[in-house]
Amino acid sequence: MDYILNFLRPVLRYNYNHPKFTVTWAILISIVAVFFATRLQVDTDIANLLPSTHPSVVALETLQERVGGETEMQVVIHSPSFEDNLRFAEAIIPRSMELTDPRNGLPFFSRYEFIKEVDILKDYALYLATDAELDELIWFLEDEIEDAKLEANPFFVDFEDDWDDDEEDESRGRAFEDLYSELIPDRYPISPDSTSMLLRFIPTGSRSDLSFLRSLFREYDALIAEMNPAGFNPEMQVMAGGRLKRHLMEIDSIMDDVINSFSTGIGSVLLMVLIYFFWKTFINYKRGPESERRKGFFSHVKRAPVPVALIGVPLIISLLVTFGITALVLESLNTMTSVLFVILFGLGIDYGIHFYARYLEKRTSGESVVEALESTYASSGRAIMTSAITTAIALFVLIYADFRGFSEFGFISGLGIVLAYLSMMYLLPAFIVLFERFNWILINSNTAPEPIVRKAPKRYPFARTTVAVGAIIIIFVLFNTEKLNFEYNFSELEPAFPEFEAFRELSREAEGSSSERRNPAYVVADSYEDVDLILSALRNLRAESGEETLILEFEALQERFPINEQAEQHKLSRLAEVRELLNDPFLRDQQDEGLDRLRRAAQATEPLDFALLPDFLTQRFVTRDGEIGQFVMIYPNVSLGDGRNSIAFKQEIGQIEVADGRVFTSASTSLVAASMLMLMTDESFIMVTATFLMIMLMMYFSFRSFRWTLISMLPLVVGLSWLFFVMIIFGLSFNFYNLVTLPAILGIGNDNGVHLASRYREEGPKSMWNVLSSTGQHISIGSFTTMLGFAGLLFTMHPGLYSIGLLAVIGIGLTLLAALTFLPALIQVMEDRNWITFD
Template sequence: MKNILRWCFKNITQKYPGSVLVFAILLSGLSIYVSLGLSYNSRMDNLLPQDLPLIKEFNEVVAKTGGSGPLVVVLEGLGQKRAPEAIRKLSNLLAEVEGAQYIDSQVPKEFLNNRQLLMLTRNELTQLESMIGGAIEYAREQLTGFSADGELFNPEKLQAFSENYQLFGEINPYHKGKNQRNYYIFVGLKGTVTDTDFTEKFVAQVQSAIDSSGLENQIPGLEIKLTGSLIVRLEENSFIISDLGNSALLAAFLVTAMILIYTRSWFSIPLIIFPLLLSMTYTFALTRLIIGHLNIISGFLVAILMGLGIDYGIHLYIRFKQELFKGRSIPGAAELAVTQVGRSGIIAMLTTISVFSILIFSEFLGFSEFGKIATLGIICAFFTYIFVFPAQAIFYDRVHWLGKPRPRLFVFKIYKLYSNTPYFLSVLFILLLVSSLFLLPHIEFEYDFQELRGDSPAADYETASTNDFGFAFSPTVMLTPKKENLFHVHQALETVREKNGERSTIGLQYSLNQFSRQEFESKKEILGRIRELFYEERNIIKLALGVARFVKFEQMLTSEPFDESAIPESIIYKLTAGDDFLLLMFSPSDKNFFNVKHVYQLSREMKDVKGILAEKNVPVSILNENLLAAEIMAWVKDKGPQAMVVAIAVVFLILILDLQSIVLAIKTFLPLITGLVLTGAIMAFFEVKLNFINIVMLPSIIGIMIGSCVYLSHHILDYSMGSTMKSLQETGSAIILSALTSLAGYASLNIAHHAGVNSIATVVEVGILTCTICALFMLPALFELGMSKASNIKDENNIDADIDLLDNVNDEA
């Protein structure tokens, strides 16, 4: 390996340093041009395999309906007197917006009036029958004073039921919230809600239409706001894109400042940073050509690549300066740094690539795309440094008016600790490893999506508006090719809802089936029983309800079935998608899908519904983005630990092949494992939770930190056994600087507004700190085991001599 690196240096880099630099810069310019088309894709469905049945259903329904929920326009503080005029004016303006499919601002009162009972499901009618019976007994007890044993009647439950379905009042012609001054208009989209460019343009046009209406100026106290999942998604996208830019700039500044402060040399900036920047442009271009986009996991590419790629430059630079200190010329020092550090770099690259390449083969595309980008970045960084770093050093040396890099010995001054107490340190870290294993089962997983999103005004307002309206704005959309299938879908939903009781996420259902004769016939018997009970106990019911409510209830009981030929066009348009028919299922407002327990409940219930329908050969496609979230969570929890275990095994195998000794491989690998286990223990102790974003970084900690162990063990072996302290003296500083720059790169994510992305920084920072400590203290102690005392004394004397020489050089300077 060294011979190949030496040949490349002598025949390419040393002969043509200027040409190497020009070629690298031109290639970077071309890469920048290619990478301009790299985009950020926020779609959650793109994180899952596209041949997954759930994804196929999702794409089918989105293509036919545009998405799972409308844009919601909320008119706050609108009085009843001005409502008709304001809603009519605004609806007309919204209908003219390009991309608007429908405007749902009014309830078809004439068509639905006195038919509220016909809109109830069979289970709901059965509940109503039971509550009416309970109310009659309760009223009789109040009149006679005689109380029969039985279940206590809850009048508040009947009151809430009647209010939810407007049983005793006139149907409000507009969509009104519990706050009597809040009105809602629903705007359907022709495009797909997953198309960010379309939705941004559409929302801007809707806002422009609202502004042009002048209603907020004309009506005192009126505020018109936009909400719905579409608005929440756009806000989240804007936060992430903003975080991308801010974290990239902060990472670049912190890494540059850290290197400059540590090395105290301006030459370190071009030698270390310039190749890194070139390699990142190559990576961006390859990402654009191979993948085409970034996702929520791979989006923070700059911070990740800085942490992964800069290690090669730091180790090359530190070794280069130390060889200059030993009296070598700049070309000679560059050659030795490239051949010796390059050999360790190749093994470090292979181990790191092995970690991320495992992710490439994951069917979970969030892992796969991250693995591809990280692998490309590592390869680009290594080869860029191997050629550009020495080319810069030689080229600058040939420019006579430029200053020259000054020799410097980076000293790690606590070396005596290892030779005096290797057994103590080894046992101490092994005890830490064993004790930390008991804390690993206590690591928790974050299930609250609202916690991952962080502060979100749009999400908070959507929650408040949903509670006011009573049902979720984004329904679960069910698509079926035949109208008669809707009846069976309703029956399946009711079966599953009855099975799950209060835990159920199945709420209000809306489809053309509710106006069908078949649906009426299925409920005719229950309606007959309620009607019979009503007339048998009419006197006591009239006394309990009052005359007005009694008359209203009687009108509902005697109303004729719906005339299917008279269904308003607005309803048909809303409940069909081309030749297919839709069923909209609205979950209760208290089943907030920010709580993943409700997401999993919805997922289970929809699977049960599908199972029931499959037995009847009724085809149905279901769309709800929360179903994607449940699937992603399942994949991450399943595939994440598997990738971790495989990565550890592959890295250990590579070390055995490289070092050709199981004992040496264990000594090199054990500090990394100890660091990883300590990271998990610290997370468990301080209640730092894993989530579907930061869990992908666990394998990357292996990739970042295995390099430190490889560089140090190779240096020890290159000096031959017995010179552990000499190796630590020369390599320890590079390991510390590498850890600091990696920390600086990931620390930039601490400013991310998105809490899930912010958590990446916390996990990786803890991992880097623990693994660095283990590499610097545990690995040398393990290699010191079995060393003779004479060799240790000789080694310490050599180090002391180097330090004395360094002090003399500093005094002369």
């Protein structure tokens, strides 16, 4: 460390000898950085948190290229009258299609979906049934015929009450009813009670174009108001929304959270800095000779903002450069890194606090500006550099993670720490020189022989008790690590939007899709032959898994719609079997609504032209280019909102090996989320371990002593164990968001031990109490400012961001508590036994 400090000393001297030039260039560089930093946007797509080469990401990109991924805007119309809802729908659809973006005059929508043409399907419903569904139907009809024969026999007596057979027959009958309802839905997208109606519009713009989305919903809300729904029905409610609007809400919510955390966090940090240095400079000024006290209390009040500007401006310059570089390298922020500006502000200001506080002590002791800067650089420079380098390296370790939530967090925060350190060590002195020239810093030399007044006893009180309590907590954690939990439920980590929930409440029953068939995974093939192989592999996979399978069902177009002449003839022959059964004398004359539907649905004797099928039925089987798709859809039988279910579903169907040995990768956003969770949980232990080892290595490199390395790291280890204790007691969990704070706490929490150990080693034996009265103040203010930076997240709406702030505030606070209590107490116990040497 000394070599690096001496190597960079000429930079320090140049900057305080040419302060105007240095400050001017720093401001110009920050202006250029602002130009790039303002281009940063927040990307909430979880697929972008995985490496672009990850199989799940590659599969999802292939799916989107071939199949597409349009996000629709939905409009729900709700009133007690179906006729009034229909009149409003027919009135607003043409107005919607004419609606244009005032920014460029282009239409907002490319097409819409409303009325479903179902007449042709009533004649071809069974033509679109799969072989398995036709098998079930044929068995059902055969059983019906057998039952009818037995009932027609006057000598038949049912001696067996076979409930299982009855239940099986009913199940098969319901299966056809469900199939018929799915293939031939209501003509209009309405709820079962006909009170809610749903319209779908496909936007012309991208969901990533936030300006487009804001303009779209602003103009559409104005259109709804202009249409006056109450004029159609006094109780009518009309809302535009859906997933597209929720996406916009989430982005806006995060941006609001960033602004709120920025104002709350940075405001609190600056207020603390102002109060601390006002108190420190005023006390130091009053300690000096009375003959030199030319300034009164009001002069101190006027200069109270000076330390804020003195430390804050260089720090902001470093952060602007940090995010300017981020814009060039990463181009965007993710949800985790979106709040790093305020976090880095709280982190980076620590170095300025340590440097400026020690500088004031040196100036108060009678040193000139240059002498105070040089001696501060020499005395505190090592501890500040050690602290900054260990924190930066601890964060830079995350860059090597494949999970981009870790790697991008590590890159930005590590870079921010390095630039904040350089700014505070080499740019801050230039500002100090300028402020001294204008006499904005009040200094009154204190000629007392002892710069530190010893008001307290030398011994640390209750040392043994403090060590014992701390050790008991550590032992408790070691025996209860299994109680540390991870939150897998994504819904618990997403913000709740009342407007979106209100929309879902109205639209849920009118959406028209089965609640059981959601979140399908897609397997994209290169040919129809490959699709057949994939279907066969899935059948075998489900059979092998048995009752433990998470596969509800799977489907491909060629299972429902014949794609060649051979398949067409096979399907027509199966329909002939059904017609033959329906013409059986024992069923032919039965008057039953279900049988009547079957008779009409089985009439097809000629192949059906695919072009005649309605769009609502074919759209999930057609590619972006309008061609018949070559892919398989796999539906889960569990909710994938729980990450554990997503992981289990991915483990079952993520890789499909077909008969010829080839492997196909399934794709969906839920599978990407599962991959992300698996990667993150796998890498978290590695990242935390690597971070800890790097910190230990840097400590050893700085102190050149294994003993002092352990002493300096004690607050970190003890504070981290106390954090786990609090999590166990209060039921706090790690999650997808806050897990990234663990390596950050390691890097940040180590600062306190570094500064205390360095100063204690410098002062010598029996000096810890005096060290606490000086350096203890500095690390307390430094930790508090860092905690306040994170505390801004406690006022956010986003549960994930809130959890980052909560875990960081508790973790950093407990490492500080360990530094101020456990470390001094342990040193006191060790001094009593002569276990500490200062070699």
